[in-house]
Amino acid sequence: MSRILFATSEAYPLIKTGGLADVAGSLPRALRSLKQDIRLILPAYPEARKRMGKCKTIAEFELDDHSIKLLQGRLPGSRVTTWLIDATFFDRPGNPYMNEEGQIWPDNAERFALFSKAICHIAMDRIGLGWQADLVHCNDWQTALVPALLDQEPQRPATLFTVHNLAYQGLFDYDTFVKLRLPAHLWQYEALEFYNQLSFIKGGLVFADSISTVSPSYAEEIQRPEFGYGLDGLLRRRQQQLSGILNGIDVDEWNPGTDPRLVQNYNRRSLAKKAVNKIALQNYFKLPEKPETLLFGFIGRLVEQKGLDDILASLPGMLEMPVQFVFLGSGQHEYEQGLRKLANQHPNKIAVQIGYSEELSHRIEAGTDAFLMPSTFEPCGLNQLYSLRYGTLPVVRKVGGLSDTVQDITPKNLDNDRATGIVFAGTTGDGLPEALLRTQQLYQNKTRWKQVQLAAMRQDFSWQRSAQTYLELYKTSLERNPKPLN
Ligand code: ADP
Secondary structure, three states: OOEEEEEOOOEOOOEOOOHHHHHHHHHHHHHHHOOOEEEEEEEOOHHHHHHHOOOEEEEEEEEOOEEEEEEEEEOOOOOOEEEEEEOHHHOOOOOOOEOOOOOEOOOHHHHHHHHHHHHHHHHOOOOOOOOOOOEEEEEOHHHOHHHHHHOOOOOOOEEEEEEOOOOOOOEEOHHHHHHOOOOHHHOOOOOOEEOOEEEHHHHHHHHOOEEEEOOHHHHHHOOOHHHHOOOHHHHHHOHHHEEEOOOOEOOOOOOOOOOOOOOOOOOHHHHHHHHHHHHHHHHHOOOOOOOOOEEEEEEEEEOHHHOHHHHHHHHHHHOOOOEEEEEEEEEOHHHHHHHHHHHHHOOOOEEEEEOOOHHHHHHHHHHOOEEEEOOOOOOOOOHHHHHHHOOOEEEEEOOHHHHHHOOEOOHHHHHOOOOOEEEEOOOOOOHHHHHHHHHHHHHHOHHHHHHHHHHHHHOOOEHHHHHHHHHHHHHHHHHHOOOOOO
């Protein structure tokens, strides 16, 4: 049994802005059931604190002139011990990274540097808990300074850094580096400096004993200039320590057979009942109630990564056909406006809800026939996994985790009963329209469509297998640590 400190800036159901929260909310649970002594640590945002319910202060300490309390509770719905770092920096409304108007907090560097320093303090057992981590598992740039800081110690826990999305790196200017009181020698390109900026993510990429990403394909892609943001050279250098482990999903939370948010539960044997959810969704979105019309869904952040340019360009050409689209998301203003405009122009075919709704996201997964996910890059992607489980065929670009998890409806895959969705390649504009057309053609053939739905629903993306792979990676990381604790 190892003592693992799992560090993250968000974890479902305490606080969530994206896929990282889903992973941080379910992987520690799976690891705990594999008998690991795991502690989840995140900042004590007011919402997280509220949702955690009962908790107690187990330590108080000072760091960089900040008073910090360490609160201990349980991740709701689990037995995972959860630690919240309580400091004034985190006592704010809004989400972990921005205020209620959607503006990034200007002091995020200071906030997450303090969080990272607190993690190191705790991992080294400098606050008298009598619990010293064997390994710290860091996730994304907000915790990426941890491996760099721990590396300054003569003896330290092993470190694993997981990249959930290389596009977010935590880049700040030199003055910020000085303000953060980081060791001066870390300002060099073999450390935290990146083209004259401070790069948080380099702390993880340079110093962690192991690096992982959330799918095997993404682990390959980020070593290429097209996906590497200038970090591909560094990643190629660390190729031996870099691997990709596919995310799992919480199969209890996302189960069409028991999901309490659905109007009608269904499973593989009662697939016909899925149609009840479709009618309910058409009613909810005020679209004409048409059981036979192919209904596409989209849920996600409205940002370039999610393929919004292709979607906005392809939609008008599709509207000659008997199709409908529902969108749930929020993000960049121009995409929100673009979708709203199309919905206003075609109220019988396109409906949009701007915002975030956990409940509606489940109802879209259940009520639609096909799910649009033409991301330009996708480290793993979760919505296509939820879609597969709900018998909603994902339409995806062949990138990252999407290509690792969806099998295209090629004649061969159909004959072998392996096809689970519609996959298109390339970055040119015609990929998505062609994929939508192929979806429409398949939909005409009810027997084939059902065959693919059943194959999709048979896929197993539960955490069991991935958690086991993480465990092996923890072991390897402990062996790689050049300065192990006694
Ligand atoms: P990313 O982490 O890049 O945002 P993922 O597909 O990995 O993308 O995970 C996104 C997660 O956030 C999924 O659980 C998805 O259902 C959820 N999500 C994104 N936008 C919304 C929204 N507007 N309402 C509800 N859930 C959302």
